Amino acid sequence: MQTLPDIGLGTFQNTYRDECVESVVTALDEGYRHIDTAQVYDTEPFVGEAIESSSVDREDIFVATKIWNENLGYDDVLDSFDESLDRLGLEEVDLLYAHWPAGAYDAEETLSAFDELYDAGKIRNVGVSNFTKPLLDEAIDQLDAPLYANQIEVHPLCQQRELVEYCKSNDIEVVAYSPLARGRVIDIPELRDIGETRECTAAQVSLAWLREQDITPIPMAQTKRFIKENYESLEVKLTDEDHQTIATLDEGRRTIDPEYAPW
Numbered sequence: 001m002q003t004l005p006d007i008g009l010g011t012f013q014n015t016y017r018d019e020c021v022e023s024v025v026t027a028l029d030e031g032y033r034h035i036d037t038a039q040v041y042d043t044e045p046f047v048g049e050a051i052e053s054s055s056v057d058r059e060d061i062f063v064a065t066k067i068w069n070e071n072l073g074y075d076d077v078l079d080s081f082d083e084s085l086d087r088l089g090l091e092e093v094d095l096l097y098a099h100w101p102a103g104a105y106d107a108e109e110t111l112s113a114f115d116e117l118y119d120a121g122k123i124r125n126v127g128v129s130n131f132t133k134p135l136l137d138e139a140i141d142q143l144d145a146p147l148y149a150n151q152i153e154v155h156p157l158c159q160q161r162e163l164v165e166y167c168k169s170n171d172i173e174v175v176a177y178s179p180l181a182r183g184r185v186i187d188i189p190e191l192r193d194i195g196e197t198r199e200c201t202a203a204q205v206s207l208a209w210l211r212e213q214d215i216t217p218i219p220m221a222q223t224k225r226f227i228k229e230n231y232e233s234l235e236v237k238l239t240d241e242d243h244q245t246i247a248t249l250d251e252g253r254r255t256i257d258p259e260y261a262p263w
Contacts, residue, residue, distance in 0.1 A: 002094060002124060004149070004173050005062055006211055006234055008034030008218035009227070011043040012177070023222045024050030028061065030231045036151075036175075036218045038066035038099060039084055048088035063088065064095035064175075066129060066151075067110075069103025069260070076104065077113035081122070097127040097151055101135050102260035111142045118145040127151060127175075132262050133166050140170065149173040154215055155181040156191065156206055159250040164215065176210050179217035182255045190245050200236050207233035209246050 009027040014020040020043050024035055028050070037047045044065060051061060065088070071080035081096065096117065098110055117123045125148035128139055140147050150167050154160055154176035167174045180203050185191055191202035198205065203219075207230060210217045221227045238246075 004216050005034040006216065007231060008032065008036050008216060010177065010218040010220035011037045011047060012041050012220050014220055014222055015042050017046050019222050020046035021050045023227060025054050026224050027227050028054045028056045030228050032231060033060055034062040036064045039068040039071065039080060044084055044087035048090065052089055062094045063090065064097065065093055066097040066099040069100050069105065072098060072104040072110045074109040074113045077110060081117060092122050092124060095125045095127050095149060096123040097129045100130050100260060101262050107138045107142045111139060115144045130261060133163060135262060147172055149175050151175040151177055153178045153254055153256055154210060155179050156185060156188065156209065156246050156249040157181050157251050157253040174215045176215050176217045178255045179210055179219050180206055188249060190249060194242050194245065198236055201229060204229065204233040204236050208236035208238055212238055
């Protein structure tokens, strides 16, 4: 089973070709080796173009994408994933997620298609996103392939401790989207104070906090400044006291909460 890099670059809302390609190339140049996209983001072709133009070998890049809800029927998973591969210009991806347990999602049909893609070598790992504990149990029972990851919203304002621990107890990687709460973390006084003490930013504190819990953050960033700053969070070390302070910030406050969410 592949090792998941400690931090990734998200591409949600980075929908302008030139900006997206440049940000992915910049991230790879800075040291990132995990790029996250999705069918619904409309960034797959830009990610593929960036990988093609990068000096980093494809085998050194962990590429993840997601099947959108409307495409989660058995045949649609297979057909739409082939279209994703075409857009990415790749022969396989390292991780394929079911984006939400919604729309056409049916555990038996959807995950049987994922198993087929896994057996065919088109995907190296199977993932799910926004799955609760009961849905994870169902997925584990249904899949023949190992369930590699659950991508969920995690940040200091939405810590999801029980779900995170449940994933860890079942050897499921936790990948954190919106790890900066769409920028809200920079206004949290406690994170700013920790950042001042650790000589870093509040955003870097949030990313370091995730990493030190073996959670992989995938922050979206477009400019070289923030791409570099996020990557440099790997050098930030927090104390037990810092973690205790951050634990008090949990409000269960989501930034992504659609009507079709399973919670």
